[in-house]
Amino acid sequence: MGRKWNNIKEKKAQRDQDTSRIYAKFGREIYAAARKGAPDPESNQALKAVLDRAKTYSVPRHIVDKALDKAEGSDDDTYDELRYEGFGPAGSMIIVDALSDNVNRTASEVRAAFGKNSGNMGVSGSVSYMFDPKAVFVFNGFDAEETMLYLMENDVDVDDVTEENGFTVVYAGARRFHDVKPSLDEMGVDDYEVAETSMIAQSEASLDEASLEQFEKLIEALEDLEDVSDVHHNVNLGVQ
Structure with a gap:
């Protein structure tokens, strides 16, 4: 598979720079996973996976405990797992995963982020077949x-x-x-x-300097959205 984990590493490094944002997003993911099953990671594999990932981002224990306590309480917030697909500069391919309590709001925000940053939304399946x-x-x-x-x-x-x-x-x-x-x-x-x-991605795309700059702005705009939990793409970010 070669260097494909490098894009995960680069994404993780960028997101680590904004700890308050990443902690808030993990809080939502932990809460949603706990609400879908038991709040015990030993019997809830989805929750265990989120907690394992949170550990690699050094999410503090009090953030985890707060989300678990909320899930065990009377709070009735519900979140939908959503996936959007689209294209960035120079035909680059992007998949956006989101966790939302308002589907219409999330779809509008993701579409706007694509449109304002040299990208466009695609239909379901338009790029995921390449991942x-x-x-x-x-x-x-x-x-x-x-x-x-x-x-x-x-x-x-x-x-x-x-x-x-x-x-x-x-x-x-x-x-x-x-x-x-x-x-x-x-x-x-x-x-x-x-x-x-x-x-x-099954294969990576390399962009010229101008397209790469536009692409990075698009990815940043998508990751800045409160409902977006993850962004996947096929661009070689040049990490060696």
């Missing part, structure tokens, strides 16, 4: 060979294990997240750079 849903785990302390051997010995099915930028990277089908992570935990991994599911 694969993957579980991605990035860590150090174990090299790719010993990681692959451990997973094989424990009959854990993954797509690839590589070494990229000084980290070991494990790719698996998105539905395998809850099979792979416990095995990596048991192997001894306790500090993940990335542990999440993501839409990985």
Whole structure:
């Protein structure tokens, strides 16, 4: 798969710069996941996945506890999981995931962000066919060979294990997240750079300087939206 996790790394680095925004978004995700099932991560895999991802962003415990307490209370807020697809400068492809309590508002805001930043919304399926849903785990302390051997010995099915930028990277089908992570935990991994599911582009696009500048403004506008939880794309951001 090669360098595809780099775009996740770049996105994570950019979002880490605005901790208040990322903490607020995780609070909503944790609340929504807890409301859909039990507020116990041991019996609610969706909640466990969100909490695992929150840990890689160093979300404080009080943010997590506040969201869980709210889910256990009488609050009846409901959120819909939404996905939008569209195109950015030079035909770049973008998928926007959102968590919203007002579908019309969210759709309007996402459409406006595309329209004001050299992009346009597409219909469902217009770009997602060029992406694969993957579980991605990035860590150090174990090299790719010993990681692959451990997973094989424990009959854990993954797509690839590589070494990229000084980290070991494990790719698996998105539905395998809850099979792979416990095995990596048991192997001894306790500090993940990335542990999440993501839409990985089947091929990357490289943009010229002007188009890349427009593209980055579009991505920033989308990620700034309160309801948007994640943005996936196929652009090579040049991280080596």
